[in-house]
Structure formats: C-alpha cells, structure tokens
Amino acid sequence: MSASPSVRPAPVARSMTLPPESLRLEGELPMAGAAVPFVEIEALRAREFIPAAKEALGSLISNRSRETLIGPVFNWAGRNSLFPLHWGLACCAIEFAAAFGARWDAERFGVVARSSPRQCDLMIVNGTVTWKVAHKLITLYEQMPEPKWVIAMGNCATGGGPFRTAYSVVPGVDKLVPVDVYIAGCPPRPEALLDGILTLEKLIRERKE
Amino acid sequence: MGPEELRAALAPALGPSLVGVEPFEGFAARVRFRREGATELFRAVHGLGNTHLSMVAGIDWVDHREVLYIVWSDAAKQYTLLSADLPADDPHIETASGVWPSANWHERETWELVDITFDHHPDLRHLLTPDGYEFRPLLRSFKIHEPEELEVKVRHV
Amino acid sequence: MSEMWINMGPQHPMTHGLWNLRVKIDGEVIVDVDPELGYLHRGIEKISEDRHYNEVVTLMDRTCYVAGLAWEHLYIIASEKALHIEPPERAEYLRVMCEEFQRLGSHIMWFSAFVVDIGLLTPLLYGMRDRDLVLDLFQSYTGARMTYEYMRVGGVRNDLPPGFTDRARTVLDWLMARFDEYDKLTLGSDIFHKRCDNLGILKANDCIAHGVTGPMLRSAGVKRDLRKDRPYAAYDRVEFDVAGADSADVTGRYLVRMEEMRQSVRILRQVLDWLDRNPGPVMARELPRWLGAPYAPVGREGYLLKRNYPKGVGFSSIEEPHGEAQAYIVNEGGEHPYRVKLKSPVFSNISAARQYLVGYRVADIPPIMGSVDVCIGESDR
Ligand code: SF4
Numbered sequence: 007m008s009a010s011p012s013v014r015p016a017p018v019a020r021s022m023t024l025p026p027e028s029l030r031l032e033g034e035l036p037m038a039g040a041a042v043p044f045v046e047i048e049a050l051r052a053r054e055f056i057p058a059a060k061e062a063l064g065s066l067i068s069n070r071s072r073e074t075l076i077g078p079v080f081n082w083a084g085r086n087s088l089f090p091l092h093w094g095l096a097c098c099a100i101e102f103a104a105a106f107g108a109r110w111d112a113e114r115f116g117v118v119a120r121s122s123p124r125q126c127d128l129m130i131v132n133g134t135v136t137w138k139v140a141h142k143l144i145t146l147y148e149q150m151p152e153p154k155w156v157i158a159m160g161n162c163a164t165g166g167g168p169f170r171t172a173y174s175v176v177p178g179v180d181k182l183v184p185v186d187v188y189i190a191g192c193p194p195r196p197e198a199l200l201d202g203i204l205t206l207e208k209l210i211r212e213r214k215e
Numbered sequence: 216m217g218p219e220e221l222r223a224a225l226a227p228a229l230g231p232s233l234v235g236v237e238p239f240e241g242f243a244a245r246v247r248f249r250r251e252g253a254t255e256l257f258r259a260v261h262g263l264g265n266t267h268l269s270m271v272a273g274i275d276w277v278d279h280r281e282v283l284y285i286v287w288s289d290a291a292k293q294y295t296l297l298s299a300d301l302p303a304d305d306p307h308i309e310t311a312s313g314v315w316p317s318a319n320w321h322e323r324e325t326w327e328l329v330d331i332t333f334d335h336h337p338d339l340r341h342l343l344t345p346d347g348y349e350f351r352p353l354l355r356s357f358k359i360h361e362p363e364e365l366e367v368k369v370r371h372v
Numbered sequence: 373m374s375e376m377w378i379n380m381g382p383q384h385p386m387t388h389g390l391w392n393l394r395v396k397i398d399g400e401v402i403v404d405v406d407p408e409l410g411y412l413h414r415g416i417e418k419i420s421e422d423r424h425y426n427e428v429v430t431l432m433d434r435t436c437y438v439a440g441l442a443w444e445h446l447y448i449i450a451s452e453k454a455l456h457i458e459p460p461e462r463a464e465y466l467r468v469m470c471e472e473f474q475r476l477g478s479h480i481m482w483f484s485a486f487v488v489d490i491g492l493l494t495p496l497l498y499g500m501r502d503r504d505l506v507l508d509l510f511q512s513y514t515g516a517r518m519t520y521e522y523m524r525v526g527g528v529r530n531d532l533p534p535g536f537t538d539r540a541r542t543v544l545d546w547l548m549a550r551f552d553e554y555d556k557l558t559l560g561s562d563i564f565h566k567r568c569d570n571l572g573i574l575k576a577n578d579c580i581a582h583g584v585t586g587p588m589l590r591s592a593g594v595k596r597d598l599r600k601d602r603p604y605a606a607y608d609r610v611e612f613d614v615a616g617a618d619s620a621d622v623t624g625r626y627l628v629r630m631e632e633m634r635q636s637v638r639i640l641r642q643v644l645d646w647l648d649r650n651p652g653p654v655m656a657r658e659l660p661r662w663l664g665a666p667y668a669p670v671g672r673e674g675y676l677l678k679r680n681y682p683k684g685v686g687f688s689s690i691e692e693p694h695g696e697a698q699a700y701i702v703n704e705g706g707e708h709p710y711r712v713k714l715k716s717p718v719f720s721n722i723s724a725a726r727q728y729l730v731g732y733r734v735a736d737i738p739p740i741m742g743s744v745d746v747c748i749g750e751s752d753r
Contacts, residue, residue, distance in 0.1 A: 108501035133412075171422070
C-alpha cells in the first residue's frame with residue numbers, strides 16, 4: 007500500500023478550539039469552583055474520538071461532573087451506533103436487508119441489527135403491522151432499554167399503506183408506539199432508509215437530556 | 216381422463232350423491248357432488264391417482280356456499296375440480312384430511328374465513344386470524360370498512 | 373426427561389418473516405411442532421374484492437415480496453381467463469422473462485438468507501450483491517426494485533427499453549460464473565456438509581400426501597414442474613430441464629435450487645433472443661373500456677359497459693420459485709372480481725413442518741427451515 011491519502015491534521019488539539027454553542031460543554035463545578043475545560047465531541051472518526059474521550063473521562067474523574075460531561079459522550083456514542091431490532095415484518099424488510107448488503111452497507115453508519123430487543127435502541131418497523139402482531143410489537147418495544155427510538159419504514163407502518171382498508175391491519179404503527187421518523191415509500195429504497203437513520207441521528211444530537 | 220370416463224369411474228361408488236361431471240376450463244373435469252357422499256368421493260378420486268390435493272377454497276354465493284377441492288394427478292398431469300354446494304344456514308361437510316393430510320390447514324383457513332365447518336377435522340383452530348376472532352371476513356356480508364370504524368370492532372383482539 | 377414447548381418467533385433470527393414455530397422439545401430433541409401463522413395476514417383476498425382487476429396487481433406484488441412478478445403472472449393468467457382476454461405473444465414471452473428473472477432474484481435471496489442460517493456469512497454479501505444486479509434490470513423496465521405493477525390484464529404495461537437485452541445478457545453471463553463461486557463457498561465448506569447432509573428428510577410419499585411442492589418435492593425425486601407438465605404462457609416454446617435430486621434432505625434442496633437458477637439462465641437466453649427477433653404489440657387490442665382505465669373516472673361513464681361483460685371463472689397454476697401457486701378467480705360481471713382465492717406453496721410447505729422436523733435437534737431447525745424457503749407474505753396473504 008502506498009502512502010495514505012489522508013491529509014487531515016492530527017486531532018486532540020481541537021479541544022482548545024471553541025465548538026458551536028450547542029455543543030459546548032462548560033460550567034461551574036460545585037466542588038472545584040473552577041471552569042471545566044470543555045471537550046468537543048463532534049469528532050466522527052474513532053481515532054479522533056479516543057483521545058477526546060480520554061480527556062473527557064479524565065476530567066470526569068478529576069472533577070466528578072457526571073451530569074454535564076458524560077451525557078454528551080453518551081449522546082455521541084449512542085447516535086453513532088444505533089442498534090436496530092433484527093426482524094422482518096413484510097416487504098420493506100427485504101429492502102431493510104438490502105440496506106445491510108454489499109451495495110449500501112448500513113454498517114458504515116454504525117447501524118448493526120441485533121436479534122435481542124435488550125440490546126437494541128432502535129426499532130425499525132419495516133412492514134405491515136397486523137392486529138395479531140400488535141401486542142407482540144408493544145412487548146418488544148417495552149423490552150428495549152431506554153433511550154429508544156422508532157422508525158416507521160414504508161407506507162404500511164406510516165398509515166396502513168395499500169392495506170389501509172383491510173380488516174386485520176393497524177392503520178399506522180403510531181397507534182401502538184411513539185414514532186420518531188417516518189419514511190415514505192412502498193417500499194422505501196435503501197437510500198431512503200439510510201436517510202431516515204441519519205435524520206434520526208440529527209434528532210438525537212439535538213436532544214436535550 | 217375426460218369427464219365421461221370420470222363419471223363412469225365414480226358413479227358406482229357414489230350413486231345419488233354424484234350430481235354431475237362436466238368439462239371445465241383448466242381442469243380435466245368438474246365433479247359436483249352432495250356432501251352426504253363426500254368421504255366416498257374423496258376416497259374414489261384419490262384412488263384414481265389424484266394423490267395431491269393442492270387447495271381447498273370456499274365461496275360465499277350469499278344464498279348458498281360452495282366448497283372447492285382441486286386435486287392433481289401425477290400420471291395424467293391434470294387438475295380435477297371437486298365442488299359441493301352447502302346451504303348458507305348450515306354449512307358443514309366431512310373433512311378431507313383423512314384422505315389427503317394436506318387438507319388440514321386449507322380447511323382450517325376455509326373455516327375461519329368463509330365459515331364452512333369441516334366435521335371430524337382433527338384440529339379445527341384459528342390459523343390466520345387470532346384466537347377468538349369472531350368475524351368471518353370472506354363472507355359477502357362482511358363489508359370493507361374505513362379503518363377508524365374497524366378499529367373499534369377489532370380492538371378487543 | 374420433561375418435555376416443554378418453546379416459541380421460536382414471531383421475532384426470532386430463524387424465522388425470516390413473521391411467524392411462530394412452536395416446538396416441543398425433550399432435552400435437545402424435537403418431539404412435536406406446531407407452526408403458527410397469521411401475523412402477516414393482511415386480508416388480500418378480501419380487499420381484492422373491492423378493487424379493479426388491474427389494481428389487484430398492486431396487491432400481488434406485496435403478496436410475495438421476493439417473487440412479485442411471479443405472483444402478478446399467476447393473477448394475470450387467471451383473470452384473463454375469467455375475463456376472456458387473450459394477450460399477444462410478445463407479452464407472453466415478456467412474462468416468461470419476468471418470471472425467470474424473478475426466480476433468479478428469489479433464489480439468490482433465499483441463498484443469501486440460508487447461508488447465514490448455517491453460519492456462513494461471506495456468501496450473504498455476495499448474494500445480495502448479485503441480487504441487486506437482477507433488481508437493476510427490473511428497475512430499468514418496470515421502474516421499481518421490488519413492487520413492480522408491471523403486468524396488466526391483456527398484456528404488460530410497457531415494452532423493454534432500448535439496449536435492455538444486451539444488458540440482461542451481460543448480467544446472465546456474470547451470474548453464471550457466480551453460481552460456481554457459490555458452490556465453492558458452500559459445498560466446499562465442511563460446515564455446510566456437517567450441518568446439512570441427511571437433515572430434514574422428507575420422502576416423496578410424505579411430500580405428496582402433505583401437499584409439499586416446489587424444490588422440496590423435486591429434491592425428493594419427483595420431477596413435477598408445472599412449467600413442463602402443464603405449460604402456461606410461452607413455456608412450451610422454450611427448452612429446459614427440470615432440476616432434481618434424490619437425497620430429499622437440505623443439501624438436496626440446495627442443489628435443486630442451484631440447478632434451477634442455471635436452467636433459468638438457459639430459458640432467459642432463449643427468451644431474450646426471441647424478444648430481439650420479434651417486435652410487436654405488448655397489449656391486447658380488444659379490451660373492455662373499463663379495464664383500460666386504472667382508476668374510476670369521476671362520472672364513471674365508461675363503467676356502463678361492465679354490465680354486458682361475460683361472466684367466467686379463471687384458474688391458473690404456475691411454478692412459482694417456492695412451488696405450485698394457484699389462483700381461482702370468479703368474475704360475476706362487473707369491474708371487481710367476485711372472489712379471488714390464492715393458494716400459496718409456502719403455506720403447504722410449512723403445514724408439513726411436523727414431518728420434517730420431528731426427531732431432529734433444536735440446532736437443526738435453522739438449516740431445515742432455511743431450506744424450505746419461507747416467505748410469510750404469501751403464506752399469510
Ligand atoms: S409499505 Fe409497501 S413495501 Fe412496505 S410493507 Fe407496506 S406494502 Fe410492503
């Protein structure tokens with residue numbers, strides 16, 4: 007392999023530059039009585055994150071400021087490693103699977119499907135929800151640990167889709183669980199699903215703890 | 216096997232419960248029978264080499280119901296259609312699952328959707344609809360609703 | 373040892389869909405099985421009664437979402453018989469082309485899901501990559517990757533775009549080479565043979581008694597293929613062999629599906645050649661006016677004709693990627709079908725689960741059920 011094409015400057019020095027207001031973490035520590043050096047945790051690459059996290063954790067230990075510092079770290083980590091529940095409801099599940107295939111490779115966004123709801127923080131409702139499965143869906147949702155999010159993928163999960171008039175179909179999964187992001191399409195293409203996941207990441211970033 | 220040969224083969228065993236054997240597009244023949252002779256008919260048709268039962272269906276004709284069996288013969292490479300008319304107020308017929316085990320699930324489905332009871336069925340439970348579902352959706356009297364109306368109706372499930 | 377029931381589903385990595393396999397186990401050994409369906413029952417047969425003939429095609433795509441075009445074909449043949457309409461010859465060839473491409477897509481999807489069940493992860497990525505090539509072809513002439521709405525009563529919606537056949541041939545050449553690669557990845561692996569040989573055996577007699585069709589039946593030595601035995605569309609004008617195996621186990625089903633894909637490529641090459649040589653119309657000339665309109669016009673003027681249209685019953689039976697699928701459509705005159713009955717091969721194949729699961733171990737369930745190729749959309753409808 008030839009020389010790496012990467013020309014990005016070495017990280018860590020960024021902890022001295024001022025991040026945008028919304029991302030800044032500073033405050034008075036009741037114990038130390040001094041301003042805490044903030045850590046910018048917007049870094050998206052692992053090798054930038056590790057030094058930044060070290061610094062953040064180091065200051066945590068020294069200053070015991072759990073609330074103000076650790077929340078953003080978890081926010082960063084959580085939104086960049088959303089683990090959706092691995093299940094397939096209907097047609098949209100096939101596109102969901104395609105998004106994890108070779109061409110779209112959803113794992114590059116840190117999205118890894120897990121089979122146990124206890125390991126998940128994202129439920130992608132990828133298909134038609136029937137009344138027969140409704141209470142099982144609610145059970146699965148309740149088994150997921152907080153914080154958790156729901157993406158309604160496709161017209162069926164959004165509002166019943168082509169089966170809206172059917173006797174056995176729930177007209178929209180938001181009748182059962184709170185939905186954060188709706189993706190239109192029948193089925194939505196894998197790009198649309200990825201876009202939905204990135205939209206959710208933005209929502210999580212703006213979330214106030 | 217054409218309709219005439221089929222009639223000749225079936226008539227002795229069935230007698231009056233054989234209503235007619237007529238040509239039908241896509242099938243070797245359509246055999247219409249009365250439900251009293253159902254088991255004998257199934258045995259006789261199975262004995263003629265129709266070893267594969269591919270589907271059981273029910274149709275609600277409002278004034279009566281029709282139950283259909285489609286069987287396939289590997290030797291003749293043909294389908295045969297068996298059909299019986301059942302009165303709408305008392306739709307029941309003997310099960311075919313003793314002759315063709317594959318009828319089991321098809322009859323469960325026909326029972327829960329078209330409300331045709333199959334006597335002596337080994338396991339007549341709900342299959343596609345939830346347990347205790349009281350509607351028979353494929354009857355003509357079951358109207359397609361707007362979702363809001365329906366929700367109230369089905370919520371209890 | 374005490375026996376107990378466990379639920380595998382509706383959300384379980386084995387299921388590949390939304391269904392519940394209840395198994396009764398004694399230690400590790402399966403002693404009884406009770407599959408539970410209906411979690412995806414959308415009432416397609418009922419809502420079809422409220423739609424125009426061409427609108428039902430939309431639902432057929434969603435009935436079996438990995439083999440949408442095959443189900444469109446099934447429905448269209450039956451409704452054309454019920455409505456007494458003859459499609460032009462080119463449309464029949466186009467439909468055969470659709471169905472065979474769909475068989476490729478469906479079998480590759482099955483392959484991708486099945487190898488994961490037996491613990492091989494690499495072929496999944498290869499399979500999904502190659503399936504996307506087939507979907508690209510679909511997209512180039514139907515406009516969609518999975519839900520096509522391509523066929524119409526009386527023909528197909530549009531002809532092929534220019535240059536399609538050449539592109540399709542390139543894809544076929546590529547796929548033919550990939551099939552050998554798949555075989556190396558699976559049959560060359562000890563894991564595969566240890567987990568699949570002599571597993572899930574279902575002999576020919578049991579298959580026939582329990583209504584099992586498709587690759588499962590052919591792997592048991594019965595060469596029943598409706599494309600050969602009861603040719604529909606243009607299948608009597610193409611040459612191919614029926615794939616078969618004798619082992620009746622999971623490996624046999626794998627071999628049958630692999631051979632079927634090779635035969636599909638063979639059919640497709642002939643069909644593409646024919647399509648190149650024979651341009652022509654793709655829709656029937658004589659259509660009742662109300663069929664031409666996909667949606668009801670405001671005043672519904674064109675719909676007056678419907679009263680005079682002859683009644684009829686249409687029956688079709690095709691060799692869908694999973695097995696023998698059937699449609700029985702009753703036309704009582706009018707723009708909606710009176711009754712649409714669909715029979716799914718997966719429904720019957722699952723109903724025989726007790727026959728091929730009892731006696732094996734819990735860890736054998738994923739490979740066995742994987743080899744059945746479950747598509748819950750079509751079994752629940
Ligand atoms: S939105 Fe469309 S593709 Fe998705 S599950 Fe519903 S019908 Fe299927």
